[in-house]
Each structure stands twice: as C-alpha cells, then as structure tokens.
Amino acid sequence: MDPVHLNRISDLALLSHVVVDGAMPGLHRSLRQGRGNEFFQYRSYEPGEDLKVVDWKVYARSDELVAKSYQEDTNFTVFLVIDASASMGYQGQETTYSKLRYASMIASCLAYMAHRQGDQIGLFGYGEETQQWIRPASGSGHFQRILQGIASLEAKGKTMHEKAWEQLSMVLPGRSMVIFLSDFLEAEETLTENLRFSLSSYYQSLCLQILDPLEITLPDEEALRFTEMEGVREISTSPAVIRSEYQAEMESFIQKLRDSMASISAEFETLTTDQDLGHALRRFLGLRNAAR
C-alpha cells in the first residue's frame, strides 16, 4: 500500500479495490447477507427455505436450484469531509503527489470499505466554497458518484473550516461516522467548538491530519523564499537555521490538536504523505467495528 505506487493508479475505484480487496483481505468484515435491496450473490438452495428466494430462471436454464442472497443494508452512515483548500495542494520535493491526492486515495478506500459493509456514504468537500456535497446513500451507483466527487476536488482557495463545519453540522444524519481529512492548519482554536457534535453518542469523528513530510522537517536548502499558498506573504529565510525551532513549534501544534480532539472524544491521527494507506484504514476499521 505504498502510496508512491498507488499514485500511479489514477482511477479511484480501481485503487480502492486494489487496496481493500488486494492489500487488506480479511481485515474487514464481509458484507452481511440479509434482506436488502441490493443483490449480493447466488448460493445453493437449502431444503426447507422459502421458495421465494429461488431464482427460477436459473433453474429453467440449468435445472439447478439456486437462491439469491441480498446485501443487508445497515443504517450506518460514513461521512467523508475533505479539505480541498490551497494548502492541501502542497507537494514536497520528495513526493510525487499532493496532500489532496493522498487524502483522495484514503477517502476512496474508506468509501469502498463502507460500501462493502453496506453503509451509507456521504461526501462534503470544501475549500473557500463548497466544492462537493453528496447526501448519504448506499448502492453501487451511489458509490461511483462518491468516487467521482472525490476525484473532482481541486485544491484552491483559502481554508474556511468554521463555515464548512457549521454547514456540515446542520445536515449530518443520525448515527454517523464523520471522517475529516485535512491538514487542520489554523484550526486548533476553533476545532473543539465546531466539532462539539462529536460528543453525542450518535456520532463518531475520525480526524486524519494530512501533512507533507517537508511540513514537518522543512526543505533541505540553504536559503529559500517561502510564499504562502493561501495568502500573499513571503518570508526569505534559511531553513537550516530555523529548522529545530520550527519542528518544535510544529510538534506543539500537532499535540494541541490532538488534545483538542481528545477533549471532544474525536479520534485524531497525523499522517504524512509518505506513509502507507493501511494505517488510516486500520484506524477506520477499528472505529467502525466499535460502532456495530
């Protein structure tokens, strides 16, 4: 699940299949079979079962009694919230993809996993304005719409966390897992207030902070003129000189975020774009299983 190799797969549907079905077999529970509207698979007919489940057309063709299984729908919603501001477009010198691309890969895998489990999936992508809003639903067709929505996100505009989360809180369905994918820059002051809904037992929050490795360590150059991606500021400085101080500040910032999340019972994980996707997926699964 090396994201460098996975980045070569441009189709998110394929990517999610490769990751979830290929790289993580058995780590997630199979879809429940039950009474649902979505056909799942054929199985052998058990004597004594209701004859309604028999597929008579198959019998007419093959003289064999087979029964249809249907996917059991859950009433659980997985809501993907993806930050698509300009800062998410950052791509360090050592990576070949941006933070938003990394977040999209994770989001597509999470969506597939939720779909496999029969959960409803919703999508909210935002930057300065709302870029994508897909109401939670289930089904293969809806899953494809989710993936298309994820693929269409562009990193642009300033980050407007408060506005987005305020809007989100008004439309969140009951009993949901909200997965935030963002770098959470400039958000630690307002995070606890805007995500207070996480305190409710109906909701679970998983905040995945996506950072580029160079955001932790700074580029290895003698002198650079840093320009703000979501503003007009410029600062000429020597990374070598400020590196240690910067890293300390960054760690403090991340810790503060973690503490804020903990205070509202939200799960928080910092991911760098050079990490494999499995870590994020495992966190999701853990939370999802706990919610059953």
Added chain:
Amino acid sequence: MIEFGQPFALWAGLSIGLPVFAHMAYQTVTRKHPFPSLRFIGPTNIPRTGRKTPTDWLLLLSRILLFILITILLADPYWTQRNEISDKIAKSQAIIAVDLSPSMGGWNALAEAKVQVKSKLAEGEFDYRVVGFNANEVQLLTLPEKKKNDTIDKLKHSWQKGDAQMFLDKVPDFFEQGIDRKKLVIISDFQSGDWQSVYRNLSDDGIDFELIQVGENEVGGGRQSNLSIVDARQVPVGQEKIRIWVVVRNWEDKTVEAEVELITGGAIKETNKIELQPLGSKQSQFIIDSGSFTQATVRLKKEDLYPVDNQRSLWLKAPPPRRFGFWFSNENEGDTSQEKDFLRTAVLSSGDSGWNRWKMDQDMADLLRLGEAAPELELLFCLGLADWFESEQLSNVLTKFLEGGGVALLTPSEPFSASFGVIKKSGLMDFSFSKMAGGALRNSETFRISALSESSELASLFSGKASRDLYLTSFYRFGVIKNLRENLKIPLSDRDGRALGVVREFESGGRLVFFPFRVNPQWTDLPLRNSFLPLLMELIGKGVNNGSSRAWPLLEPGENWSGTEIFKADKPGVYRFEDQWIEVIPSLSESSPETISMIELEKALGGTQGALSVVEEANDPEGSGSYSLWLWFAIAASILLIIEMIWSRPVVNNAEKEIADHA
C-alpha cells in the same frame, strides 16, 4: 590617443560601481518555495555565499567590463590625432587683410590703413602676409623687402561694392600648412553695408583675429559729413531740349547747402544751389539743348570726405529704338495683310514722345528667317501659321530666338487644325485642339472675355473704367484648345473658360504668345478697340508694368553687359560698347557713412579678439583630427549587455522540472 570630454564621469562611475560590484559578488539569490503555512517560519539573514564557481567569476568579470564600458561612454571618449609637441617654438603666421572697397576711398580710410599695415609689419611678431580684398578677389601682395612700403603705398581702392563674406570664406586658404598659431588682422572702415551680414566662426578654423577700424575721422568730426549724387536721369523735352535731373542726398544730421554743377563740353554750363534737410534728399534740374553734346557730367562743387559719389556722367544721346518684324506666308493673303497692319500700327504707336520707340525692321526679321543672327530684333510676329512654317524649318530658328530672350506672337491660319498641327510638331507649345467656336458669319454667337483674375498682371492694367472697353470686346471665332501643358499660362479666357491667349515663358526672359484667333475684324473686334494696344504690349511683356521703358544700360562696377561680346563695368563713367551707350555708376551703398559696431562684429566672427591661444587649441576637442568614439563604445556595451542577459538568465534544473511534470 584616447581622451575624454567628461573625465569626471570616470570618477563618478568608480564611486558608484565599486560598491555595486561588491554587492553583486556576494549576493545570494533565494528561490521561491510555496508553503502551506508560514505561521511557524520566521525571517533570518541569508548566509552569504561567495561565487566561487568558474562560471560565476566569468559572469562577474563580464558585468565589470560592461560597467566600465558604460562609464567610459558617459565620459564622452574621443580619439585625437596629435603631432608630437616639439621642443621648438610653434610656427605662427598672420594675415593682414586690407579692405579695398570703394568706401575706403573716403574719410581718409585707405591712408590710415596703409599706416596700420606698415606698423604691423614693423612689429615682427608673426610671419606676416598682406592681402587686399574687394568684392570679387582677395589679392595676396608680394612685398619685396626693399620696396615693401612702396608696394603698400600703391594700394588703391576698388570700385566694386564690398563683399566681406566672400573674403572671410577664403581666409583659411591663405595660411600655410602646419601653422600652429594663426592670426588674422582686418583693417577696414567696417562699413555697415559690407559687414552687417557677415558670419564666420574663426575660432573653428583655429584663427585668432584683430580688428583695426580706420576712417573714423574722429579729428574731423566723424563720418557723417557726406553728400552723394544718388540719381541722375536724362529725358527728352520736346524735340530740341533735354532735361537732366539730379538727386542729391545728405547723410548728415544737419541742414546743408550744396551746389550742383552741370559740365558739358569740358566746361561748367550751369550751377544750381540747393538746400538739403538733415538726412534728406533734394532734386536739381538742368535743361540744355539736345544735339549739342553727346555726354554731360553733374557733380557737387564742394569736395567732401567721400568724393567718389560726388559726380555722375550721363549720355545725352537717345538710345536706339526697339525693333520688330514679321514672318508670314509668302502668299499675300488678305487676312494676313490685315493682321500685319493692325499689329504694326499698334506697336509703332506704343512708344512715347521720349526715348521709348519702336521701329519696324523687316530686314532683320528676314535675316532671322534665313537663320542668320539678329541680335537687335526684340519682337517677332508669326502670322497665319501654316505649312510654310514647317517647310522652312523655322521652329528651330524661332526656339533659338526665344531662348535668346526674344518675344514672339503667333496667330493661326485656316484651317485652324493645320496651325495646331504645326505648333504641336514644332514643340513650341503642347495642347490639343477641340473645335472652332463660332461660325463664319458675324451674326452667329459672340464670345466675350471673362473677368480677369485678381492676381493676373492684366487685372492691374485693366481696372476701373479701363476694363469696360476690354470686357465689351467681341470674339466671333476662335480655336478651342484644351489639355494645356503645365508650362503654359492662360492670361485671357472667354466666359466659358476657354483660352483666348496662351503664354509660354523662357528662362532667358523670352516669351511666346499664341492667339487662337486672327487679329482682324473677321475674327474679333479687338484690334479696333482702345484696349488692344495695352493688352497686346502687356501680353508680350513690353507693357508699362514690365518696367521696360527705354534707357541706356545702367551698371554698377563689377556688372556685365552682354552683346556679341561682354562688357565688364569697371569704374564709374560713360562708355560706348557696340551700339550701346553704357553708364557705370558707383554703388550707392558705399556712400553710407554707417559702420558696424565692433562688438557685433566680434560676435559674428566667433568671439573676442585675441581669445585663442596655442594652449586652448591643444585642448579643443572639436579641433581637426578628433574622432568621437561614443558609437563604438555604445555598440560594445550593447553586445556585452546582451551576452550578460543571456548568460545570467534563470536556469531550471532537471529535478525541479520532473517534479513539475509529475504534479
């Protein structure tokens, strides 16, 4: 060797350039790096890095060279070709120029000038050369050692009006080659008429100058006291008398009494006293019997400071009449005969009772027709132009006559088209023939002359009541011509704008006139009208407006008169030349006592006298042999700037390019 017009620019360039280069040598250029958040990034001093790579050193050197070139450019470099300064004393030469214009003959100017020349020669400061200049020549005087003073004493003023500019333009040629120090000493009365319009910057020629003014007559009360005979004319009075009138001018600012004498036959015939107002003129008249003497002299009795203009000679003979003749077909056509009579009568009656006379000289016209020279013929009438003109090949003869200053009038014959064809083939005039206006009968339509243009010569002649007769003139027939070439003028046209007369002027002063009608009552009633004579004489250029009243030639010294040979007017007097009786009068402008201010003249000659020295000449960057190097340095700096810009452009390395491609 290279020198600089603005050497301070070199120091200024160094003082600015050195700090700039120090800064450029150690400046680190930071690369832009977009970053998600700058909240934990603070500014720091950019560490200095030396440009130690060979490429950077070369770039730095090229920038230094570029800056040096620009600094030199601002310092105005030029190349001088200068001979080695020898240890010997620089060669020096002086030209003493003596003005020999007629005004130097008055106010004791020439005598004073001779004294000044001798004085200068005695100084011995320079290697002196003496020249005398007048209007048309600058004469280098040969001064043999023992007869130097005698030669100077023999200097005489000329009679031609002075031309100081001509002299100044030739001055540089009188110095020898290789002279380091040149000086020009001008000795003159600096009369305004000769010197007020001169200009030459002698410092550009490397010539120092000194002005010595003579003829100021300070002891005698100045130059103003002068009386001049400015005009003298003779006109016949009746058949037996001649009136001589003389105009005398007073140049002084006070009333003066003068006596004018008339001398004939070597004796004073009569004396008139006149009183002249300050700066005024007065006329005096004498009447004598004609035929007694051929010439007379009028002169002022009292000799003044400028006696050259006190006397005037006049001829008392009437000038010969002007001559005219006819060319026509040998067949005696009635129309031609009528035309000839009308024109002959008109011309003969155009003279006055004075000396303006015309004489018909058919022999002269026939001589010309045969191709012989006829210099005395002034006016030629070619009547009824037809094939005879072409068959006798008269177009060349006529053209030569016109180019020699003669005047000719052409009239057509019938059919008109034949005359048009002859004119067209001869090349004398270029136009096309349209049709005949009017019919054979007098009862057909009558054509009138249109209103004359305000600017035409005829308009000034025919104004007021005089124009009524002209505008009542009737034309019954005439040839309609059009598409006239640009060198042809139409002084007369009908009310529909069709030409009734065409004129072609020649550079020699000759004139060709064509009437598209015959001058007889079958074609027009013009020859029967009062306006015919003045119209005719005006069209052929012999009218009153042309100032061609008859008189003997009046020349000033230096002018020429052309006959079969050339008469060159030398000094005032009366002269017989071929059949002309020529009067040569002194130039009036030389009579003026006004002189130009020395300050004005110094400015016109390029500065103050004696300002130039050998040292200044050496420092003069504009002197001969200096070549500006500005352009070459500008080209070199431009080339180097282009190289530097290409060399120092930002280079994107491969790693950055790949990252950009994969994003």
